[in-house]
Amino acid sequence: MPTLITTPNLPDPDSVFEALMNAHRDLDPTTSRQLDAKLVLLLANHIGDPDIVKQAIKEALLFL
Protein backbone atom coordinates (compact mmCIF):
# COMPACT_ATOMS: atom_id res chain seq x y z
CA MET A 1 0.00 0.00 0.00
CA PRO A 2 1.42 3.43 -0.85
CA THR A 3 2.35 5.54 2.15
CA LEU A 4 1.72 9.24 2.58
CA ILE A 5 4.93 11.15 1.93
CA THR A 6 5.80 13.26 4.99
CA THR A 7 9.38 14.11 4.10
CA PRO A 8 10.17 17.09 1.83
CA ASN A 9 8.77 16.28 -1.60
CA LEU A 10 7.77 19.65 -3.02
CA PRO A 11 10.19 21.63 -5.16
CA ASP A 12 10.09 25.34 -4.45
CA PRO A 13 7.88 25.20 -1.33
CA ASP A 14 8.01 28.96 -0.87
CA SER A 15 6.25 29.54 -4.15
CA VAL A 16 3.48 27.09 -3.21
CA PHE A 17 2.95 28.83 0.13
CA GLU A 18 2.95 32.19 -1.62
CA ALA A 19 0.37 31.00 -4.15
CA LEU A 20 -1.92 29.79 -1.35
CA MET A 21 -1.58 33.09 0.53
CA ASN A 22 -2.20 35.11 -2.59
CA ALA A 23 -5.34 33.13 -3.31
CA HIS A 24 -6.72 33.75 0.19
CA ARG A 25 -5.54 37.35 0.52
CA ASP A 26 -8.77 39.22 -0.17
CA LEU A 27 -11.26 36.55 0.88
CA ASP A 28 -13.63 36.64 3.87
CA PRO A 29 -13.54 33.56 6.12
CA THR A 30 -16.55 31.90 4.43
CA THR A 31 -15.08 32.27 0.98
CA SER A 32 -11.67 31.14 2.23
CA ARG A 33 -13.32 28.01 3.57
CA GLN A 34 -14.86 27.43 0.11
CA LEU A 35 -11.49 27.88 -1.54
CA ASP A 36 -9.80 25.41 0.81
CA ALA A 37 -12.58 22.86 0.39
CA LYS A 38 -12.31 23.07 -3.38
CA LEU A 39 -8.53 22.73 -3.19
CA VAL A 40 -8.80 19.62 -1.03
CA LEU A 41 -11.29 18.06 -3.42
CA LEU A 42 -9.26 18.90 -6.53
CA LEU A 43 -6.05 17.57 -5.00
CA ALA A 44 -7.74 14.44 -3.61
CA ASN A 45 -9.05 13.65 -7.07
CA HIS A 46 -5.62 14.28 -8.57
CA ILE A 47 -3.99 11.93 -6.04
CA GLY A 48 -6.63 9.36 -6.93
CA ASP A 49 -5.94 7.08 -3.98
CA PRO A 50 -8.48 7.02 -1.12
CA ASP A 51 -5.91 5.42 1.20
CA ILE A 52 -3.47 8.30 0.78
CA VAL A 53 -6.24 10.83 1.39
CA LYS A 54 -7.32 8.97 4.55
CA GLN A 55 -3.72 8.79 5.79
CA ALA A 56 -3.43 12.53 5.23
CA ILE A 57 -6.65 13.15 7.18
CA LYS A 58 -5.33 11.02 10.05
CA GLU A 59 -2.01 12.86 10.02
CA ALA A 60 -3.69 16.26 9.90
CA LEU A 61 -5.86 15.35 12.91
CA LEU A 62 -2.87 14.27 15.02
CA PHE A 63 -1.66 17.51 16.55
CA LEU A 64 -4.82 19.66 16.46
Next chain:
Amino acid sequence: MPYTPPRYPTRPPTDPGARHQVVVVGGGMVGLTVALDLAQRGIKPVLLDDDDTVSIGSRAICHAKRSLEILSRLGLGDALLAKGVTWNTGRVFSGEKQVYAFDLQQEPGHEFPAFINLQQYHLEELLVAACEKAGVDLRWKHRVTCITPHPTHTTLAIETPHGPTTLEADWLLAADGARSEIRRRLDLPFVGKTFQDRFLIADVTMKAPFPAERWFWFNPPFHPAGSVLLHRQADNVWRIDFQLGWNADPEEEKRPDNVRPRIAAMLGPNTQFELEWLSVYTFRCRRLEKFRHNRILFLGDAAHQVSPFGARGGNGGVQDADNLAWKLVAHLHGQAPESLLDTYDAERIPAADENILNSTRSTDFITPKNEAAHAYRAAILSLAEHHAFARPLVNSGRLSRPATYATSPLNTPDDAEWPQGSAPGTPAPDAPTDQGWLLRRLPPTFTALTFGPSPKLPPGLAELNLPPTSPAATRYAATEGDVILLRPDHHIAARWHRPTEAAIAAAHRRALCQP
Protein backbone atom coordinates in the same frame (compact mmCIF):
# COMPACT_ATOMS: atom_id res chain seq x y z
CA MET B 1 -60.09 10.41 -10.11
CA PRO B 2 -58.58 10.01 -6.65
CA TYR B 3 -57.45 6.53 -5.75
CA THR B 4 -60.04 4.40 -3.95
CA PRO B 5 -58.43 1.60 -1.96
CA PRO B 6 -60.02 -1.83 -2.13
CA ARG B 7 -61.58 -3.39 0.96
CA TYR B 8 -60.81 -7.06 1.30
CA PRO B 9 -63.33 -9.38 2.95
CA THR B 10 -62.79 -10.45 6.53
CA ARG B 11 -63.85 -13.98 7.37
CA PRO B 12 -64.49 -15.45 10.82
CA PRO B 13 -61.62 -17.68 11.95
CA THR B 14 -62.51 -21.35 11.50
CA ASP B 15 -59.45 -23.07 12.89
CA PRO B 16 -58.62 -21.72 16.36
CA GLY B 17 -55.43 -23.24 17.70
CA ALA B 18 -54.51 -24.86 14.38
CA ARG B 19 -50.86 -25.41 13.54
CA HIS B 20 -49.64 -24.04 10.20
CA GLN B 21 -46.29 -24.57 8.53
CA VAL B 22 -45.75 -20.90 7.75
CA VAL B 23 -47.55 -17.80 9.00
CA VAL B 24 -46.63 -14.41 7.54
CA VAL B 25 -47.48 -11.37 9.63
CA GLY B 26 -47.93 -8.18 7.62
CA GLY B 27 -49.65 -7.77 4.27
CA GLY B 28 -47.48 -4.98 2.90
CA MET B 29 -45.39 -5.36 -0.23
CA VAL B 30 -42.76 -7.52 1.48
CA GLY B 31 -45.15 -9.83 3.35
CA LEU B 32 -47.24 -10.31 0.21
CA THR B 33 -44.13 -10.96 -1.90
CA VAL B 34 -42.77 -13.65 0.42
CA ALA B 35 -46.23 -15.23 0.78
CA LEU B 36 -46.63 -15.35 -3.00
CA ASP B 37 -43.15 -16.78 -3.51
CA LEU B 38 -43.80 -19.50 -0.89
CA ALA B 39 -47.19 -20.37 -2.36
CA GLN B 40 -45.82 -20.64 -5.89
CA ARG B 41 -43.14 -22.98 -4.54
CA GLY B 42 -45.79 -25.21 -2.98
CA ILE B 43 -45.97 -24.00 0.64
CA LYS B 44 -49.22 -22.07 1.04
CA PRO B 45 -48.84 -19.77 4.05
CA VAL B 46 -51.40 -18.03 6.22
CA LEU B 47 -50.99 -14.25 5.99
CA LEU B 48 -52.28 -12.07 8.82
CA ASP B 49 -52.79 -8.33 8.34
CA ASP B 50 -54.24 -5.95 10.88
CA ASP B 51 -56.02 -3.92 8.17
CA ASP B 52 -58.26 -4.89 5.26
CA THR B 53 -56.67 -2.86 2.50
CA VAL B 54 -53.43 -1.86 0.81
CA SER B 55 -50.84 0.62 2.11
CA ILE B 56 -52.07 4.15 1.72
CA GLY B 57 -49.78 7.15 1.92
CA SER B 58 -46.21 7.95 1.14
CA ARG B 59 -44.72 4.52 0.70
CA ALA B 60 -42.39 2.90 -1.80
CA ILE B 61 -42.57 4.22 -5.35
CA CYS B 62 -39.27 3.42 -7.12
CA HIS B 63 -38.98 -0.25 -8.01
CA ALA B 64 -35.49 -1.17 -9.14
CA LYS B 65 -34.56 -3.54 -11.93
CA ARG B 66 -33.77 -6.39 -9.54
CA SER B 67 -37.17 -6.08 -7.81
CA LEU B 68 -38.86 -6.06 -11.20
CA GLU B 69 -37.00 -9.24 -12.14
CA ILE B 70 -38.07 -10.90 -8.88
CA LEU B 71 -41.67 -9.77 -9.28
CA SER B 72 -41.54 -10.91 -12.91
CA ARG B 73 -40.48 -14.37 -11.72
CA LEU B 74 -43.65 -14.25 -9.60
CA GLY B 75 -45.73 -13.37 -12.68
CA LEU B 76 -46.15 -9.60 -12.27
CA GLY B 77 -43.63 -8.36 -14.85
CA ASP B 78 -46.06 -7.43 -17.62
CA ALA B 79 -48.49 -5.70 -15.25
CA LEU B 80 -45.71 -3.64 -13.68
CA LEU B 81 -44.29 -2.55 -17.04
CA ALA B 82 -47.77 -1.63 -18.26
CA LYS B 83 -48.84 0.33 -15.19
CA GLY B 84 -45.57 1.83 -13.95
CA VAL B 85 -43.67 4.86 -15.17
CA THR B 86 -40.34 3.80 -16.68
CA TRP B 87 -37.42 6.14 -16.04
CA ASN B 88 -33.67 6.05 -16.45
CA THR B 89 -32.55 9.67 -16.16
CA GLY B 90 -31.86 11.73 -13.07
CA ARG B 91 -31.05 15.43 -12.88
CA VAL B 92 -29.42 17.32 -10.04
CA PHE B 93 -29.90 21.06 -9.66
CA SER B 94 -28.22 23.50 -7.31
CA GLY B 95 -29.84 26.89 -6.89
CA GLU B 96 -31.14 27.86 -10.30
CA LYS B 97 -28.74 25.73 -12.31
CA GLN B 98 -28.60 22.12 -13.40
CA VAL B 99 -25.40 20.63 -12.02
CA TYR B 100 -25.52 17.43 -14.04
CA ALA B 101 -27.71 14.65 -15.37
CA PHE B 102 -27.12 10.92 -15.08
CA ASP B 103 -28.43 8.00 -17.06
CA LEU B 104 -29.04 4.79 -15.15
CA GLN B 105 -29.90 2.89 -18.30
CA GLN B 106 -27.59 -0.05 -18.43
CA GLU B 107 -26.28 -1.65 -21.56
CA PRO B 108 -29.04 -2.70 -23.98
CA GLY B 109 -30.38 -6.23 -23.89
CA HIS B 110 -32.18 -6.33 -20.54
CA GLU B 111 -35.96 -6.65 -20.30
CA PHE B 112 -36.39 -4.29 -17.34
CA PRO B 113 -35.34 -0.65 -17.03
CA ALA B 114 -33.27 0.74 -14.18
CA PHE B 115 -36.46 1.77 -12.40
CA ILE B 116 -40.17 2.02 -12.73
CA ASN B 117 -42.18 4.25 -10.45
CA LEU B 118 -45.45 2.85 -9.19
CA GLN B 119 -47.39 3.62 -6.05
CA GLN B 120 -47.05 0.87 -3.47
CA TYR B 121 -50.83 0.48 -3.33
CA HIS B 122 -50.93 -0.52 -7.01
CA LEU B 123 -48.18 -3.08 -6.48
CA GLU B 124 -49.94 -4.46 -3.41
CA GLU B 125 -53.22 -4.81 -5.31
CA LEU B 126 -51.39 -6.88 -7.92
CA LEU B 127 -49.72 -8.95 -5.20
CA VAL B 128 -53.00 -9.59 -3.33
CA ALA B 129 -54.68 -10.81 -6.53
CA ALA B 130 -51.69 -13.06 -7.27
CA CYS B 131 -51.64 -14.37 -3.68
CA GLU B 132 -55.34 -15.24 -3.86
CA LYS B 133 -54.75 -17.08 -7.11
CA ALA B 134 -51.74 -18.94 -5.70
CA GLY B 135 -53.65 -20.14 -2.64
CA VAL B 136 -52.25 -17.89 0.10
CA ASP B 137 -54.67 -17.93 3.05
CA LEU B 138 -55.16 -14.15 3.40
CA ARG B 139 -56.72 -13.16 6.71
CA TRP B 140 -57.52 -9.45 6.88
CA LYS B 141 -58.23 -7.54 10.10
CA HIS B 142 -56.29 -10.15 12.04
CA ARG B 143 -54.11 -8.34 14.52
CA VAL B 144 -51.50 -10.28 16.46
CA THR B 145 -51.80 -9.32 20.13
CA CYS B 146 -49.44 -11.78 21.75
CA ILE B 147 -46.70 -14.11 20.57
CA THR B 148 -45.07 -16.92 22.51
CA PRO B 149 -41.98 -18.47 20.94
CA HIS B 150 -41.28 -22.16 21.59
CA PRO B 151 -38.31 -24.17 20.32
CA THR B 152 -40.32 -25.76 17.48
CA HIS B 153 -43.11 -23.25 16.83
CA THR B 154 -44.68 -19.94 17.84
CA THR B 155 -48.10 -19.42 19.38
CA LEU B 156 -50.03 -16.36 18.26
CA ALA B 157 -52.99 -14.68 19.94
CA ILE B 158 -55.01 -12.77 17.36
CA GLU B 159 -57.79 -10.23 17.53
CA THR B 160 -60.34 -10.27 14.71
CA PRO B 161 -63.64 -8.41 14.11
CA HIS B 162 -65.27 -11.77 14.91
CA GLY B 163 -63.55 -12.16 18.25
CA PRO B 164 -60.19 -13.42 19.47
CA THR B 165 -58.51 -16.53 18.17
CA THR B 166 -55.15 -18.31 18.25
CA LEU B 167 -52.84 -19.98 15.78
CA GLU B 168 -49.59 -21.90 15.89
CA ALA B 169 -46.86 -21.46 13.31
CA ASP B 170 -43.93 -23.79 12.69
CA TRP B 171 -42.27 -20.81 11.05
CA LEU B 172 -43.29 -17.21 11.59
CA LEU B 173 -42.25 -14.56 9.07
CA ALA B 174 -42.45 -11.06 10.52
CA ALA B 175 -42.99 -8.54 7.74
CA ASP B 176 -44.96 -6.14 9.89
CA GLY B 177 -43.08 -2.99 9.05
CA ALA B 178 -40.86 -0.40 10.70
CA ARG B 179 -43.03 -0.40 13.82
CA SER B 180 -43.06 -4.22 13.95
CA GLU B 181 -45.22 -5.40 16.80
CA ILE B 182 -43.50 -8.79 16.72
CA ARG B 183 -40.09 -7.17 17.11
CA ARG B 184 -41.42 -5.11 20.00
CA ARG B 185 -43.05 -8.09 21.73
CA LEU B 186 -39.80 -10.05 21.51
CA ASP B 187 -38.08 -6.98 22.95
CA LEU B 188 -35.40 -7.04 20.25
CA PRO B 189 -33.17 -3.96 20.04
CA PHE B 190 -33.58 -2.01 16.78
CA VAL B 191 -30.71 0.41 16.93
CA GLY B 192 -29.09 2.88 14.58
CA LYS B 193 -29.17 6.50 13.66
CA THR B 194 -31.92 9.10 13.60
CA PHE B 195 -31.35 12.12 11.38
CA GLN B 196 -32.06 15.53 12.85
CA ASP B 197 -34.15 16.69 9.95
CA ARG B 198 -37.75 16.63 8.77
CA PHE B 199 -39.13 16.12 5.31
CA LEU B 200 -42.56 16.91 3.96
CA ILE B 201 -43.74 14.25 1.54
CA ALA B 202 -46.56 15.28 -0.76
CA ASP B 203 -48.24 13.06 -3.33
CA VAL B 204 -49.89 15.43 -5.77
CA THR B 205 -52.17 14.78 -8.74
CA MET B 206 -51.48 17.15 -11.61
CA LYS B 207 -50.91 17.48 -15.32
CA ALA B 208 -47.37 18.82 -15.31
CA PRO B 209 -44.83 19.28 -18.07
CA PHE B 210 -42.00 17.50 -16.24
CA PRO B 211 -40.55 14.43 -17.97
CA ALA B 212 -40.49 10.99 -16.33
CA GLU B 213 -37.14 11.59 -14.61
CA ARG B 214 -35.82 11.90 -11.09
CA TRP B 215 -35.19 15.58 -10.32
CA PHE B 216 -33.33 16.63 -7.22
CA TRP B 217 -32.74 20.25 -6.25
CA PHE B 218 -30.31 21.55 -3.64
CA ASN B 219 -31.64 24.90 -2.37
CA PRO B 220 -33.72 25.88 -5.42
CA PRO B 221 -35.19 29.40 -5.71
CA PHE B 222 -38.66 28.08 -4.86
CA HIS B 223 -37.39 26.40 -1.66
CA PRO B 224 -34.05 28.04 -0.79
CA ALA B 225 -33.92 26.55 2.72
CA GLY B 226 -33.51 22.93 1.66
CA SER B 227 -33.62 20.23 -0.95
CA VAL B 228 -36.55 19.06 -3.07
CA LEU B 229 -37.06 15.73 -4.83
CA LEU B 230 -39.59 15.09 -7.61
CA HIS B 231 -40.73 11.74 -8.99
CA ARG B 232 -43.51 10.88 -11.40
CA GLN B 233 -45.81 8.00 -10.49
CA ALA B 234 -48.70 6.33 -12.34
CA ASP B 235 -52.07 8.10 -12.90
CA ASN B 236 -50.45 11.59 -13.05
CA VAL B 237 -49.54 11.39 -9.38
CA TRP B 238 -46.24 13.04 -8.48
CA ARG B 239 -44.15 12.58 -5.35
CA ILE B 240 -42.57 15.77 -4.03
CA ASP B 241 -40.28 15.77 -0.97
CA PHE B 242 -39.41 19.08 0.69
CA GLN B 243 -36.59 19.20 3.21
CA LEU B 244 -37.92 21.28 6.10
CA GLY B 245 -35.16 21.23 8.72
CA TRP B 246 -35.23 19.90 12.27
CA ASN B 247 -37.12 22.83 13.77
CA ALA B 248 -40.15 22.48 11.51
CA ASP B 249 -43.46 21.75 13.22
CA PRO B 250 -44.79 18.54 11.64
CA GLU B 251 -48.45 19.28 12.38
CA GLU B 252 -48.26 22.79 10.95
CA GLU B 253 -46.25 21.74 7.92
CA LYS B 254 -48.66 19.08 6.77
CA ARG B 255 -51.70 21.36 6.85
CA PRO B 256 -52.86 21.70 3.22
CA ASP B 257 -53.00 25.50 3.61
CA ASN B 258 -49.27 25.50 4.29
CA VAL B 259 -48.37 22.92 1.66
CA ARG B 260 -50.21 24.54 -1.26
CA PRO B 261 -48.01 27.67 -1.40
CA ARG B 262 -44.85 25.54 -1.37
CA ILE B 263 -46.05 23.53 -4.35
CA ALA B 264 -47.41 26.60 -6.15
CA ALA B 265 -44.02 28.27 -5.81
CA MET B 266 -42.43 25.21 -7.40
CA LEU B 267 -44.90 24.71 -10.24
CA GLY B 268 -45.83 28.29 -11.00
CA PRO B 269 -49.22 29.91 -10.54
CA ASN B 270 -50.91 28.30 -13.55
CA THR B 271 -50.51 24.61 -12.68
CA GLN B 272 -53.59 23.05 -11.16
CA PHE B 273 -52.94 20.28 -8.64
CA GLU B 274 -54.74 18.22 -6.03
CA LEU B 275 -53.16 16.90 -2.86
CA GLU B 276 -53.43 13.13 -2.59
CA TRP B 277 -51.40 12.53 0.55
CA LEU B 278 -49.28 14.59 2.95
CA SER B 279 -46.98 13.50 5.71
CA VAL B 280 -43.92 14.76 7.57
CA TYR B 281 -41.12 12.31 8.25
CA THR B 282 -37.93 11.98 10.26
CA PHE B 283 -35.58 9.39 8.77
CA ARG B 284 -33.80 6.56 10.51
CA CYS B 285 -31.19 4.00 9.51
CA ARG B 286 -31.18 0.95 11.78
CA ARG B 287 -31.46 -2.81 11.83
CA LEU B 288 -31.94 -5.84 14.01
CA GLU B 289 -28.75 -7.55 15.09
CA LYS B 290 -30.01 -10.82 13.52
CA PHE B 291 -32.96 -11.40 11.21
CA ARG B 292 -33.41 -15.05 12.21
CA HIS B 293 -34.53 -15.76 15.75
CA ASN B 294 -34.91 -19.53 15.70
CA ARG B 295 -38.39 -20.10 14.20
CA ILE B 296 -39.12 -16.39 13.68
CA LEU B 297 -37.59 -14.54 10.73
CA PHE B 298 -37.82 -10.81 10.08
CA LEU B 299 -38.07 -9.23 6.63
CA GLY B 300 -38.26 -5.74 5.16
CA ASP B 301 -38.68 -2.71 7.39
CA ALA B 302 -39.34 -4.97 10.39
CA ALA B 303 -35.71 -6.11 10.05
CA HIS B 304 -34.02 -2.97 8.78
CA GLN B 305 -34.96 0.61 8.08
CA VAL B 306 -33.34 3.19 5.79
CA SER B 307 -34.01 6.73 4.64
CA PRO B 308 -35.82 6.92 1.30
CA PHE B 309 -32.96 8.47 -0.70
CA GLY B 310 -31.84 5.65 -2.95
CA ALA B 311 -35.07 3.64 -2.89
CA ARG B 312 -33.49 0.99 -0.72
CA GLY B 313 -36.37 0.19 1.64
CA GLY B 314 -38.91 -1.55 -0.56
CA ASN B 315 -36.26 -2.91 -2.91
CA GLY B 316 -34.30 -4.32 0.02
CA GLY B 317 -37.44 -5.96 1.37
CA VAL B 318 -38.34 -7.61 -1.94
CA GLN B 319 -34.82 -9.06 -2.07
CA ASP B 320 -35.28 -10.37 1.51
CA ALA B 321 -38.40 -12.20 0.36
CA ASP B 322 -36.61 -13.53 -2.72
CA ASN B 323 -33.78 -14.82 -0.55
CA LEU B 324 -35.88 -16.41 2.18
CA ALA B 325 -38.72 -18.09 0.28
CA TRP B 326 -36.75 -20.74 -1.60
CA LYS B 327 -34.62 -21.57 1.45
CA LEU B 328 -37.61 -22.11 3.72
CA VAL B 329 -39.34 -24.22 1.07
CA ALA B 330 -36.20 -26.30 0.47
CA HIS B 331 -36.04 -26.97 4.20
CA LEU B 332 -39.76 -27.76 4.52
CA HIS B 333 -39.53 -30.11 1.54
CA GLY B 334 -36.72 -31.98 3.26
CA GLN B 335 -34.07 -30.93 0.75
CA ALA B 336 -31.98 -28.81 3.10
CA PRO B 337 -31.07 -28.75 6.78
CA GLU B 338 -32.28 -25.94 9.00
CA SER B 339 -28.83 -24.35 8.74
CA LEU B 340 -29.78 -23.15 5.24
CA LEU B 341 -31.97 -20.59 7.00
CA ASP B 342 -28.92 -19.18 8.79
CA THR B 343 -27.64 -18.16 5.38
CA TYR B 344 -30.61 -15.76 5.18
CA ASP B 345 -28.71 -13.79 7.84
CA ALA B 346 -25.34 -14.43 6.18
CA GLU B 347 -26.60 -13.00 2.88
CA ARG B 348 -29.18 -10.40 3.83
CA ILE B 349 -27.39 -8.73 6.76
CA PRO B 350 -24.47 -7.58 4.55
CA ALA B 351 -27.08 -6.44 2.02
CA ALA B 352 -28.92 -4.47 4.71
CA ASP B 353 -25.63 -2.97 5.89
CA GLU B 354 -24.81 -1.86 2.36
CA ASN B 355 -28.23 -0.20 2.11
CA ILE B 356 -27.82 1.44 5.51
CA LEU B 357 -24.32 2.68 4.62
CA ASN B 358 -25.45 4.20 1.33
CA SER B 359 -28.61 5.64 2.77
CA THR B 360 -26.71 7.14 5.73
CA ARG B 361 -24.15 8.75 3.45
CA SER B 362 -26.87 10.22 1.24
CA THR B 363 -28.75 11.60 4.19
CA ASP B 364 -25.55 13.08 5.61
CA PHE B 365 -24.93 14.85 2.30
CA ILE B 366 -28.52 16.11 2.10
CA THR B 367 -28.53 17.23 5.75
CA PRO B 368 -25.07 18.73 6.46
CA LYS B 369 -24.33 18.54 10.17
CA ASN B 370 -22.04 21.52 10.67
CA GLU B 371 -20.38 24.44 8.97
CA ALA B 372 -17.63 22.30 7.43
CA ALA B 373 -20.15 19.88 5.96
CA HIS B 374 -22.05 22.81 4.43
CA ALA B 375 -18.82 24.22 3.01
CA TYR B 376 -17.71 20.95 1.47
CA ARG B 377 -21.14 20.35 -0.02
CA ALA B 378 -21.19 23.84 -1.53
CA ALA B 379 -17.68 23.28 -2.91
CA ILE B 380 -18.70 19.96 -4.47
CA LEU B 381 -21.86 21.39 -6.04
CA SER B 382 -19.93 24.36 -7.41
CA LEU B 383 -17.12 22.20 -8.82
CA ALA B 384 -19.61 19.70 -10.28
CA GLU B 385 -21.08 22.30 -12.59
CA HIS B 386 -17.78 22.63 -14.41
CA HIS B 387 -15.81 19.46 -13.67
CA ALA B 388 -16.83 15.87 -14.25
CA PHE B 389 -14.61 14.67 -11.39
CA ALA B 390 -16.85 16.30 -8.76
CA ARG B 391 -20.12 14.81 -10.01
CA PRO B 392 -19.62 11.41 -8.39
CA LEU B 393 -19.16 13.26 -5.09
CA VAL B 394 -22.67 14.76 -5.29
CA ASN B 395 -24.90 12.46 -3.26
CA SER B 396 -28.61 12.98 -3.72
CA GLY B 397 -29.24 9.28 -3.14
CA ARG B 398 -27.25 6.26 -4.29
CA LEU B 399 -29.95 4.36 -6.09
CA SER B 400 -30.66 0.75 -5.18
CA ARG B 401 -28.40 -1.83 -6.76
CA PRO B 402 -28.99 -5.56 -6.54
CA ALA B 403 -27.25 -7.23 -3.63
CA THR B 404 -24.31 -9.45 -4.52
CA TYR B 405 -23.78 -12.24 -2.04
CA ALA B 406 -20.05 -12.23 -2.67
CA THR B 407 -19.07 -13.73 0.69
CA SER B 408 -21.92 -16.22 0.95
CA PRO B 409 -21.11 -19.70 2.27
CA LEU B 410 -23.44 -21.03 -0.45
CA ASN B 411 -21.07 -19.94 -3.24
CA THR B 412 -18.57 -22.32 -4.77
CA PRO B 413 -15.46 -20.26 -5.52
CA ASP B 414 -14.18 -20.16 -9.09
CA ASP B 415 -11.59 -22.85 -9.87
CA ALA B 416 -10.32 -21.06 -12.96
CA GLU B 417 -9.90 -17.61 -14.46
CA TRP B 418 -12.99 -15.83 -15.77
CA PRO B 419 -12.28 -12.75 -17.81
CA GLN B 420 -15.55 -10.97 -16.87
CA GLY B 421 -19.19 -11.91 -16.53
CA SER B 422 -20.88 -12.70 -13.28
CA ALA B 423 -19.14 -14.01 -10.23
CA PRO B 424 -20.79 -16.41 -7.75
CA GLY B 425 -23.22 -14.48 -5.56
CA THR B 426 -24.35 -12.04 -8.23
CA PRO B 427 -27.91 -12.12 -9.56
CA ALA B 428 -28.15 -13.73 -12.98
CA PRO B 429 -27.96 -11.05 -15.66
CA ASP B 430 -30.74 -10.91 -18.21
CA ALA B 431 -30.07 -11.31 -21.93
CA PRO B 432 -32.11 -11.62 -25.09
CA THR B 433 -32.36 -15.15 -26.50
CA ASP B 434 -34.01 -16.51 -29.62
CA GLN B 435 -36.95 -17.62 -27.46
CA GLY B 436 -37.43 -14.48 -25.38
CA TRP B 437 -35.72 -12.98 -22.38
CA LEU B 438 -33.30 -15.26 -20.55
CA LEU B 439 -34.70 -14.55 -17.07
CA ARG B 440 -38.23 -15.35 -18.25
CA ARG B 441 -37.03 -18.75 -19.42
CA LEU B 442 -35.46 -19.74 -16.11
CA PRO B 443 -37.47 -22.10 -13.91
CA PRO B 444 -37.63 -21.10 -10.21
CA THR B 445 -35.41 -24.05 -9.30
CA PHE B 446 -31.72 -24.92 -9.36
CA THR B 447 -30.79 -24.59 -13.02
CA ALA B 448 -27.65 -25.25 -15.00
CA LEU B 449 -27.03 -22.78 -17.80
CA THR B 450 -25.10 -24.76 -20.37
CA PHE B 451 -23.43 -23.53 -23.52
CA GLY B 452 -23.03 -25.75 -26.56
CA PRO B 453 -23.30 -29.55 -26.26
CA SER B 454 -24.98 -30.51 -22.95
CA PRO B 455 -22.63 -31.98 -20.37
CA LYS B 456 -23.73 -34.78 -18.06
CA LEU B 457 -25.64 -33.12 -15.22
CA PRO B 458 -26.36 -34.58 -11.78
CA PRO B 459 -30.01 -35.32 -10.93
CA GLY B 460 -32.20 -32.56 -9.48
CA LEU B 461 -31.12 -29.80 -11.83
CA ALA B 462 -33.05 -28.11 -14.59
CA GLU B 463 -31.07 -27.16 -17.67
CA LEU B 464 -31.28 -24.17 -19.98
CA ASN B 465 -29.03 -24.72 -22.97
CA LEU B 466 -27.81 -21.70 -24.90
CA PRO B 467 -25.65 -21.29 -27.99
CA PRO B 468 -21.99 -20.67 -27.15
CA THR B 469 -22.07 -17.69 -29.46
CA SER B 470 -25.05 -15.67 -28.29
CA PRO B 471 -25.67 -12.43 -26.38
CA ALA B 472 -26.27 -14.58 -23.29
CA ALA B 473 -22.90 -16.31 -23.64
CA THR B 474 -21.21 -12.92 -23.99
CA ARG B 475 -22.99 -11.55 -20.94
CA TYR B 476 -21.91 -14.51 -18.80
CA ALA B 477 -18.44 -14.58 -20.39
CA ALA B 478 -19.21 -18.20 -21.25
CA THR B 479 -17.79 -20.31 -24.05
CA GLU B 480 -18.53 -23.81 -25.28
CA GLY B 481 -18.62 -26.33 -22.46
CA ASP B 482 -19.09 -23.80 -19.64
CA VAL B 483 -21.73 -24.37 -16.97
CA ILE B 484 -23.27 -21.77 -14.68
CA LEU B 485 -25.26 -23.03 -11.71
CA LEU B 486 -28.17 -20.79 -10.69
CA ARG B 487 -30.06 -21.02 -7.41
CA PRO B 488 -33.85 -20.93 -7.21
CA ASP B 489 -33.64 -17.15 -6.57
CA HIS B 490 -31.52 -16.83 -9.74
CA HIS B 491 -28.32 -15.86 -7.98
CA ILE B 492 -25.21 -17.52 -9.35
CA ALA B 493 -23.95 -20.34 -7.11
CA ALA B 494 -21.00 -21.55 -9.19
CA ARG B 495 -19.47 -21.50 -12.68
CA TRP B 496 -16.98 -23.69 -14.46
CA HIS B 497 -15.24 -24.42 -17.70
CA ARG B 498 -16.09 -28.05 -18.57
CA PRO B 499 -16.94 -29.28 -15.05
CA THR B 500 -17.34 -32.87 -13.98
CA GLU B 501 -20.74 -34.10 -12.94
CA ALA B 502 -19.36 -34.52 -9.42
CA ALA B 503 -18.23 -30.89 -9.23
CA ILE B 504 -21.69 -29.67 -10.20
CA ALA B 505 -23.32 -32.01 -7.68
CA ALA B 506 -20.99 -30.77 -4.93
CA ALA B 507 -21.85 -27.13 -5.67
CA HIS B 508 -25.56 -27.99 -5.67
CA ARG B 509 -25.20 -29.65 -2.25
CA ARG B 510 -23.18 -26.72 -0.95
CA ALA B 511 -25.85 -24.23 -2.06
CA LEU B 512 -28.36 -26.24 0.00
CA CYS B 513 -26.06 -26.59 3.05
CA GLN B 514 -26.20 -30.34 2.59
CA PRO B 515 -23.31 -32.22 4.17
